[in-house]
Amino acid sequence: MRRHATVAAFSAVLAVAALAAPAAGAAQDDSGTRFWNIDVNHDRDYTVGVEAALKRTFSVSATVTDPSGVRSVSYELRHDDGAKVRGLMVGSSHCVRLNDTTSFCEALVTADPSVNLRSNALAGLWVITPVAVDGDGNVTRGDGAYFARIKRTTYISQTIATPQQVQKGKNVTVKAQMTVASWENRKNVPLIGHQVALQYRKGTSGPFTTLKKLNTDRNGWVSATVKATADGTYRYDFAGTSLTVATPGSADFVDVK
Known part of the structure; x- marks a missing residue:
């Protein structure tokens, strides 16, 4: 399957839950899943502020389109220094079918200083990769320039x-x-x-x-x-x-x- 990148700023997804992995042996195709109207925390600057010792739950959503329909969408979030991944978090969405090819997928995710933000060095830009499984079980990773701003309050x-x-x-x-x-x-x-x-x-x-x-x-x-x-x-x-x-x-x- 072709890896499709949408050139739009994408913002923060934090979650403690594990990412729902695609089915083993999932095929790849050229269907070209697309991600639209991405919204995180209803914030125009893609920012999520996290307090010192409190969990922060917020939403992330996107409209996702594939010719064979959309089965599920997950979001991977990582923080790295260019050579090594310092932080990795994932979250899974609940998708509502809009028509045969398009779904609206939203996740409630949690940032927690006691679990996934234990270091102040993790503040700043995080890279987001949305992962979609289409109606045929094929997987698309949105490898575009998606960023989140996770900041200290x-x-x-x-x-x-x-x-x-x-x-x-x-x-x-x-x-x-x-x-x-x-x-x-x-x-x-x-x-x-x-x-x-x-x-x-x-x-x-x-x-x-x-x-x-x-x-x-x-x-x-x-x-x-x-x-x-x-x-x-x-x-x-x-x-x-x-x-x-x-x-x-x-x-x-x-x-x-």
Whole structure:
């Protein structure tokens, strides 16, 4: 059977369950199974954030077409360094027949720091290979450029802006601490040396404006001093990285006299 590759970004499938293997001696043909409308976690960026010690279950789905119909679809997920596979997970879908040649196949899969994400080094891009068995028992592997972004979740503590009441033109100090999920330690740890944006919003509604950018210290804390101009709220915002999830912090209101 021809190996068909669909050139579309494909995202994350994590599962503890073993992949349902194709039948022994399954024939190969030239039918050309195709994978369409792939969706993972309903996330446009193909991202799944995983906490330090909690399982994360999410969906992955695709529309699959083959001239002889679709019997089953599985998804293989691997993380490697170019020479060696560091992580390997698989998940099997439940398929709903749409017509004689097409099925909608969806899987609920689980990421678990205690089972398949025990190392922080596993954060980042994972390669996905969908595997379909058609109505005749033939197997197609989608060997295209399918990628998932499995990231560690991040957190910003309650923003502390002091003083809460200040005269116009006087200084306001804004502090917060950033932490990140450690799959190895099974707890959140300080996020060190990462850039965050100090943002301000006049009053209590409307968009935030970035005032300055600065890096967290060795304990994950960030602190900045700004001039008070009008009543408003301050917060820190983290844009995320290829390994960590973006997150905005909570805002703190300052009354300017």
